[in-house]
Amino acid sequence: MLPSAPHPNQLDQEKKLAAAAALRWVQDGMVLGLGTGSTAAHFISLLGEAVRNGQLRVQATATSQASEAQARELGIPLLQPRRGLRFDLTIDGADELDPQLRLIKGGGGALLREKVLANASDYLLIIADSTKLVPQLGQFPLPLEVVPFALPWVLDAVAELGGAPVLRPDRRNPQEPARSDQGNLLVDCHFNQIPDPAQVAAQLKTIPGLVEHGLFLGLARAALVVQSEQVMAVRPGIGPVPATSFTQLP
Template sequence: MNPTASSPSPTGALTLAQEKQVAAAAALRWVRDGMLLGLGTGSTSAQFIMQLGAAVQNGLKVQGTATSLASEALARQLGIPLIAPRRGLRFDLAVDGADELDGQLRLIKGGGGALLREKVLETASDYLVVIGDSSKLVPVLGRFPLPLEVVPFALPWVLDAVEALGGAPVVRMAQPGATDYYFSDQKNLLVDCHFGQILEPERLAAQLKTIPGIVEHGLFLGLAKAAIVVRDGAALVLRPGEAARPATEFDVLP
């Protein structure tokens, strides 16, 4: 959810919206016939789903499961075959965006409100690639508020516990200025937490896991195996502990 997604970049550069298209196209090169795909949520993931739909219409044979009702509706509209969750189901590749990622491919996700379904599906994937425009890569996580998906009954106690951790929690509303809450596809509430710089994401994730009523938190740690980000108009592949390399060097999953 980036308000500058369509804003022009410096003269001659791509807009953030165009960068999303470039990142999505680079990820599509890794899709092969017969794959089971996890389809992410958000504006960058929508670009991937639209390009995937065009490839399916041109004969690509894949199946997928979406991380949100919005992504599911888009995939159906484009003719992408979808499969329901079932025991034993694992995905060859999941493609999703992120609100932030650092150099170790630790992520903040959930700005679109689908973090529980995203984490469930991406944990069931053999390979998660994150796609993003140039604004998503940060030196330290935390500029973007950390979302939590919370059981409604537990909300008051969750807010107290997160406040004690220094998280400055804010319950997400349906619209700016609205008085009704935003609910996830799973009918849970979303709480956006302002921790500032998150210097120890693993420690914070462990602390949040101990708070009853938090269904899931938006720190995605150890899940992404690669990221495709756009810099100076070109798609680059990032992997933990490795220098960035042009996406054109990879015809298959790196």
């Protein structure tokens, strides 16, 4: 019999645990990148508390309008994009991660801004519940951000690669397509298995009108993943080991 899926409340607890562990590695004065999604939202909420208590002084840029609004409401000082801006640490969630810390991201549609900030960061730290660490990427549909005019040809090209593309509907109004913060369309590709993520990433990069894909390769330095109620640290090809083995960013 297959093990039953964890209860949503349990997953939410795991997300909070991972977020709290990440907060312990934030140092006073850091410039932070803030991720998007339910796990990142827990982190932003805890960071907001620490800022309000005067425990931490930080500045941050968010990877989505939603995360920016949350951070603003909590009084986290925000920096707008500008030349030369770099981040000491970006904390973000993921839809899937493998033991090499290759990621699928973009389930919440924020893949483009997330990749921009990940590239501008000295350290990308992923926080995740127990369902996210997988032996091979691809079960989670790979998100793409696509310029609306190019959509038919992008769908043709991705279908030829075996990606079984599906235009993502808007969650609240399923008759309409979902839009990214940039106003672009989102397409989910059902590869089921991605044994060679670098090859798929390279193929996707050649498709005109495909603005960005959700494969994040060679970007994450570490992940905090909850397993059996314990926060474990994973680095590319190393771990999981108990996160308590580290007093600072591994």
